[in-house]
Amino acid sequence: MANVLVNAPKTAKRGAVVEIKALILHPMETGFRSGTNGQFIPRNIVERFTATWNDAEIFSMDMSPAISANPFVSFFAVAAESGTIRLRWTGDQDFAVEEQVAIAVE
Template structure:
């Protein structure tokens, strides 16, 4: 299980452009390193990250082995209505995890 820190403004005015940030605590093992016993450490990276707001996908990214551990993403969106900004990410093992934050639009 991984952890995520999601940063969304608590409040915004309708039509305001807001910054959304997320950092996911994930080791992002490339699969190119050898362990202490001389056996290759299996690849385990986040392969896809999506963000939805108001039920619509507003951001998506595909990650590859060159991505650093604990990836940080940042993007902007227009605050249209109060609701949940939800992130979902899937790793090589097929595990999907989520994190979310609320935004109040006035």
């Protein structure tokens, strides 16, 4: 059960530039830290974030261990057609979360 907060406009004018912001609850454990038992804590990070607009990719990024916990991503896109924006986070330990928001373009 992942927790995500997405901020995208519900409506936009055709051709307008819209900002999409997404925040996800994730520890982003680097894999370089050791626990109280002296053993390394296994790496657990989000490796990749992708965003699609009606199944066409509009934004993607690779994440590294240096990115803080609960990563916040903000990006821009041109509103071309109404539809669904899908945001997808994948990472270590079979982490996979998808969130979608609808946007109406007029």
